[in-house]
Amino acid sequence: MAAKKILMLVGDYVEDYEAMVPFQMLTMVGHSVDTVCPGKKAGETVATAIHDFEGEQTYSEKRGHNFAITATFEEIKAEDYDALVIPGGRAPEYIRLNEQVLDIVRHFAAENKPIAAVCHGQQVLVTAGVVEGKLCTAYPAVKPDLIKAGATWGEVNDTFSNAYVDGNLVTAAAWPGHPEWMRKFLELLGTKIEP
Structure with a gap:
């Protein structure tokens, strides 16, 4: 497996599990993950x-x-990155107001690079205009935004544990979906985990 360089977009009050767990899972299997936040520098933190x-x-x-x-x-x-991760929480509602964030998302979509978004992270995808015609899911409160943006809604199961893939995009409703969401993202990355 060739290690990939992955970018993760976060902000203050990103959902804890939706940032920490994917970061740990992706680095555990050998990928490099850069976490970034508008207005913050390496070595700083987000709440x-x-x-x-x-x-x-x-x-x-x-x-x-x-x-x-x-x-x-x-x-x-x-262009230095192979894939993008957008966790949920409250951060997406305001980082999507940053034009550079939207340009980053549009780059990954236009280049057909893998994008993993969870929960409210799809608010960033909607604002960037990259979900039209895509099957995806999100936290149910984001459903109207996705539908209005031209996405096809993927139903959330009772345990919030399912995920959807459409081309380069993998989405899940919330952190209980991490196992399926990350497994499908790793498949898009070409990561093979041998028993």
């Missing part, structure tokens, strides 16, 4: 939020860990 499903009408939120930024946002070049 995370832990979202949980505890029986209310929507998820609950608690303060999570600090998540390390490994590269300076203003210095990265999308």
